[in-house]
Amino acid sequence: QKEVEQNSGPLSVPEGAIASLNCTYSDRGSQSFFWYRQYSGKSPELIMFIYSNGDKEDGRFTAQLNKASQYVSLLIRDSQPSDSATYLCAAYSSNTGKLIFGQGTTLQVKP
């Protein structure tokens, strides 16, 4: 079992729709969770982080965390073609000091 799992996609949504990206993790010692956006050939760019159960909103982005279910999600409202990228979910454990990534989900927003 991978430590952080994501559906590789591609997830295709029309412009203006809500994109929903999901992630599960196996290490219950993970304390913080991150969503990175990565354009092809570029390095990951941090979009959101969350460490408390519930929702956290930042502009068009909402991160959701459910520690009991070991589940993290990212909602992108009013999706734009410029949101087309690979979205990486990552989990951090201060016990290990490691940031572990999932395999990423490719999002395609079609005009």
Next chain:
Amino acid sequence: ETGVTQSPTHLIKTRGQQVTLRCSSQSGHNTVSWYQQALGQGPQFIFQYYREEENGRGNFPPRFSGLQFPNYSSELNVNALELDDSALYLCASSQVGGRGYGYTFGSGTRLTVV
């Protein structure tokens, strides 16, 4: 405040050769983590260095080794290169402890092994 710089940006090596990749650390950070990202995959954790010592390692063979220097910059060395080592190598600096949101990534080194 400077970011994280990786060098070189691209390089091509022959199978069996050795390669050294370099990474600066962002000012104020004392930890460097290295990742390997194959095409279409997420970044895979190679190892992390803190206070010039390896502080955690992923599932990579010993031919992947590293160093951290007193100024917190770091090197990744790969011996006996294999075709499967072709990937984007990312380094990230951070401050030990905290909740992990301080990771700053470099732009990466694209390694091609032929």
